[in-house]
Amino acid sequence: MAAKDNAPEQRIAILPAMIAALNGAFDDISKAMRLHRVWIALAHEDIGDQHRRTTLGPLWMLVNYFAFVGTFAFVFVTKDASNPSYIAYVAIGMLVWFYLTETITMSVSLFQREASFIQGTTLPLFVYVMRLTMQCIIRAGYSLAGCVLILLLGGYGINTNWLLSLVGLLLLILATPAFVVVFAFLGAFFPDSEFIVGNLMRVGMFFTPVFWVYSGQEGIQEYAYNWNPFTYFLEGVREPITTGIFPGHALAVTGYFCLGLWAIALLLLGLYRKRIVFLI
């Protein structure tokens, strides 16, 4: 009986708590934006570190990218590789997929890697989120250069379709900080997820139309195509260039997915940002 009486009050109490959480999240984000010099400097340090330690530095990204695109283009030579549009398909698919994989796998261990700063400074958590976002974007820039080169060599002259593709890229970039927040919190609360997510992303490439083309097959491929959010991120960028069609459906799905992801990210940031320091 008493529980029943309490129920409406509890429901009312959730709303202020949500609002407080969102306020906290926006506070963290706006502080981080005022400290943009910090994350820009730190992201440059990260790229610089890679340069200092290795001869090619971030150019390894480009080598890696060419190796993958080349392998897939030539392994599937029997089917489609004679067709330059397949090479473009794989090139753009790999670009987006690499970016997503990198971002997500690096996010899971983000707070762990930043432990020394989190335990020694009072920087807002979103500073680390932006640092990783920035680092991933810079690194993807190398693959992007490789991708553009492949497209040009494949005979895809620069035209207005590229502009349509930019909408997809923009959504991808807008979604990045939300991806980072969600997976960083996941990694902080469940350290095991670092390995689970790493493995899932490796397997995920085969369940996402990165290198295979969906043309109405049934069974697993149908599910993998339609029920995989990554499909839409990929198609939003790829379709305009390979087919010349405006990817309205893919962009709409991506847009809703981004909104959902950001909502989760804001709640996590608002509710748990002060706990992270105790978890790492």
Place this chain on the structure above:
Amino acid sequence: MTSITLNNVSLVYRLFEKLTLSAPGRRRSALGGNIAKSGTKQVVQALDGVSFELKAGDRLGLVGPNGAGKTTLLKVLYGIYQPSGGTISITGKVDALFNIHIGFRPEATGRRNIVLRGLISGWTAAEIEEKMEEIIDFSELGDFIDLPFKAYSQGMAARLAFAAATTLEPEILLMDEWIGAGDASFQEKAKRRMDELAEKAGIIVLASHDDALIQRVCTKKLTLRAGRVESLA
């Protein structure tokens, strides 16, 4: 006006229960906070009902055995940890020196670390550039300033960290034990710096096992034991 007021502050660390093969019996320890269990988690009560007040010009020495809660208290004052109970009110711009591995990038040069440190404390690039020579002079690192931070000795790192933090003129400066790593001549300089800072109506909180250092630098002394205030004089 710079001030710090703590009212009945407590802090509890929650640890996730780890799977172990052996379960040794608990021994009472003269060190550390109090270990307890709550549900499936172990908790350590690192601070328990800590209250005190500091006003402009105060220099507080924190003493107590290992694990008494000194570092935890400094981190609560800095705002890294939200207390589990009680209230804190602080007026003034706070800076802190915890340990060499915190807030410094080993791969980056000393000079670059100064820039990063300044940016983190909210300074603009121009302001940092203006203070750069002064920081390098005070640290006496000379050409080492352009070597990676990881090539520094403890004392050298302490010099750099102290020089950067104090030149950027915090109103409240928190320092953990390791600041004692510098050599005698640096300790002397550091003491003068801290006097200046206190004269400018700043507050210093310094945790140390070195009684002589506390005697030299501080005007008040707070003894912690197992997270509780044992004495304040």
